[in-house]
Amino acid sequence: DKVKVIPLVSESGVLKDYASIRKIRRISVAAPSLGGNELAYVTDCIRTNWISSQGKYVREFEAKFSEYHDGYKALAVSNGTVALHLALVALGIGEGDEVIVPDLTFAASINAILYTGATPVLADVDADSWNIDPEVIERLITPRTKAIMPVHLYGQPCDMQPIIEIAGAHNLLIVEDAAEALGSLYQSRPVGTFGDVATFSFFGNKTITTGEGGMVIFRDEAAYERAAVLRDHGMSKTKRYWHNEVGFNYRLTNLQAAIGVAQMERMDEFVDAKRRIAGLYNEELTKSAHFVLPLGEEVGSKNSYWLYTFLVKADSPFSRDELIAFLAANGIESRPVFYPLHEMPPYTQYGKASELSRSIAISKTGISLPSSPILEKEEVKFICERILYYAA
Amino acid sequence: DKVKVIPLVSESGVLKDYASIRKIRRISVAAPSLGGNELAYVTDCIRTNWISSQGKYVREFEAKFSEYHDGYKALAVSNGTVALHLALVALGIGEGDEVIVPDLTFAASINAILYTGATPVLADVDADSWNIDPEVIERLITPRTKAIMPVHLYGQPCDMQPIIEIAGAHNLLIVEDAAEALGSLYQSRPVGTFGDVATFSFFGNKTITTGEGGMVIFRDEAAYERAAVLRDHGMSKTKRYWHNEVGFNYRLTNLQAAIGVAQMERMDEFVDAKRRIAGLYNEELTKSAHFVLPLGEEVGSKNSYWLYTFLVKADSPFSRDELIAFLAANGIESRPVFYPLHEMPPYTQYGKASELSRSIAISKTGISLPSSPILEKEEVKFICERILYYAA
Numbered sequence A, B: 001d002k003v004k005v006i007p008l009v010s011e012s013g014v015l016k017d018y019a020s021i022r023k024i025r026r027i028s029v030a031a032p033s034l035g036g037n038e039l040a041y042v043t044d045c046i047r048t049n050w051i052s053s054q055g056k057y058v059r060e061f062e063a064k065f066s067e068y069h070d071g072y073k074a075l076a077v078s079n080g081t082v083a084l085h086l087a088l089v090a091l092g093i094g095e096g097d098e099v100i101v102p103d104l105t106f107a108a109s110i111n112a113i114l115y116t117g118a119t120p121v122l123a124d125v126d127a128d129s130w131n132i133d134p135e136v137i138e139r140l141i142t143p144r145t146k147a148i149m150p151v152h153l154y155g156q157p158c159d160m161q162p163i164i165e166i167a168g169a170h171n172l173l174i175v176e177d178a179a180e181a182l183g184s185l186y187q188s189r190p191v192g193t194f195g196d197v198a199t200f201s202f203f204g205n206k207t208i209t210t211g212e213g214g215m216v217i218f219r220d221e222a223a224y225e226r227a228a229v230l231r232d233h234g235m236s237k238t239k240r241y242w243h244n245e246v247g248f249n250y251r252l253t254n255l256q257a258a259i260g261v262a263q264m265e266r267m268d269e270f271v272d273a274k275r276r277i278a279g280l281y282n283e284e285l286t287k288s289a290h291f292v293l294p295l296g297e298e299v300g301s302k303n304s305y306w307l308y309t310f311l312v313k314a315d316s317p318f319s320r321d322e323l324i325a326f327l328a329a330n331g332i333e334s335r336p337v338f339y340p341l342h343e344m345p346p347y348t349q350y351g352k353a354s355e356l357s358r359s360i361a362i363s364k365t366g367i368s369l370p371s372s373p374i375l376e377k378e379e380v381k382f383i384c385e386r387i388l389y390y391a392a
Ligand SMILES: Cc1ncc(COP(=O)(O)O)c(CN[C@H]2[C@H](O)[C@H](O)[C@@H](OP(=O)(O)OP(=O)(O)OC[C@H]3O[C@@H](n4cnc5c(=O)[nH]c(N)nc54)[C@H](O)[C@@H]3O)O[C@@H]2C)c1O
Pocket: A028, A029, A030, A031, A032, A079, A080, A081, A082, A105, A106, A108, A109, A151, A177, A179, A180, A200, A201, A202, A203, A204, A205, A211, A212, A213, A214, A333, A335, B049, B050, B051, B052, B053, B054, B240, B249
């Protein structure tokens, strides 16, 4: 049984075959690169005594982010989950409203809808892009539908054109969950600039990181202004400690924003690195007949390959979980694709298995590989070698 | 009219009388002191490449906090508001429950109750301590009452003994909002160790800061364990991406926790400084008959004087707001006491003005003075001199 065989790694974690090359560390699925101006800017925060959510880096981070995103107004927040919540509340989504969301996404997407009191409606995904299927959206629309939440999964841009048309025809809002897709393009424009609002995550495993962090970008100035107040406890900007609304504390610190600014300076470099890594994976993994590789890019589209993800064919002699176990035993961290939301206790009522078969299939067979920009080419080759050995 | 007279400060912000001493900066109501190990620990995070909510400083910060708080289990979170929300959810408080909360507090206290779907019930405060009045609590209890939320305002410990007795008699939970009272003692023990759960804030103006940040401490191990899962998206600790509950992202970064650890090392020093400053204010301001100074300490109690706060008597020749304006014109930042919650649009339905008269009176007349541990004695004296000049 191949799963139990750990052929190349000794007890001490030294690669036997590769021992002459170097010792390997455990290869993690994601790790940030903090070798630019991060330390300098953080040091500046501490030396100038400005570390809270007040301070110049917050504004600079927002400005840089806005500039990259076609001038959409940007608000930095504590993370990608509260970004979604703030976006929904600022658009006025709440009890009585329905929001259409893909069944295959990280739970934060649906949780944010539930926080507002709105009802999520789970849509199946496209078999090839693994993103929400526009044809399915159309069928799920009811008089209560208020918004569509496309999620650009693993960096793959959603097919926004039909979604925009559906939203236009039915007068629906679009909330793009771009947590995993900073730097991805669609029709030659950054994802996040197709909806009324879009959100991003800067957790430690994301394309750029602030440790934890998030951003909301707004098409509409009024929604942006409202969100700015909601982010700061709903406190009036002119009358101290006066609250006209129930707000939140979703502020990002100057300290984290300082790192964000340094990371934005290197964003293109990170996306290039991830795309290079994805290219290497594609080149090697195509050699096995057991895998379905990520969908190629349409004209004008660009996949930022946040995490390089592929499927193990249902009829292959080993399962996705066996492959994960084999890789782990070889010191290589990987991730399964998310569970279909409708299978988990808090979400079962929002979708029917019979209508979510593609989500189910992809969830069972999908695996994400190490994709950090600090990965070395040699490490990627080692990972591929291990996978091909296992699949042979 | 004294308010319009700006006698001592020139256009350039140079104190005329004091010009020979030094230029003054604008004196802010709070500013952190980051001159200890903050930079060293943050640098360590970046150099070791661990800045997210994973990393050793988060655990160390929690351990130090727990140790200070009689071994209550501690969870670091993104800020003091989400700390309250997490505490309430972990205790199972939600729709159909009533929570008794003082009318005189920062809005985050009541907002957190509203997030859970529970109903806040506003209690009047004690005329002298400005904290929730235990006798009033008793009168507000109904069969739906689930918890009491005492808030230790401005560092003044609440009178916990009667609250504990009431809670015991009626089988109620106690949630201490200690956002403003780290380092305060009651019956010789730290506030936060009298309830089922307690929360703290580490915003830039707090006794210790992490920029933004918060902590929840639990008496009960099971509530702590539940909260740890809820803090991390409700994700199972053993089955990756599996969610048994709707959770949140309330994680604190390693970066912020690193600062928290350095701040904890100096917490006693900060509290000592704040108490010295309060002593100076008391000594000087007692010279005017127009003020009501903060309540003295009972045996075993210690006020950490987060912000030194006093009242302008209702019959004095000037109002609190006039004093604030005069101080601002002299380069001295101050803060009004919070508005009574029941006066603001989102909260009017949770209390009646006729039953909240002490809250109303204190709110109108209370003012908080600069209380940062980095204030110089000379600055405190200057502030007092200005106030006494104005009040003369
Ligand atoms: C579609 C969508 N919508 C919304 C959100 C919500 O965003 P947010 O988490 O609220 O910001 C998200 C974010 N989902 C993330 C969440 O942030 C979640 O917490 C995360 O789950 P995970 O796979 O369990 O993540 P992990 O194991 O904690 O970290 C992944 C790898 O990154 C490494 N890593 C994380 N932080 C650091 C760090 O500071 N340093 C180093 N060296 N490595 C780090 C870890 O060691 C792992 O190897 O991954 C999920 C996919 C999303 O995907």
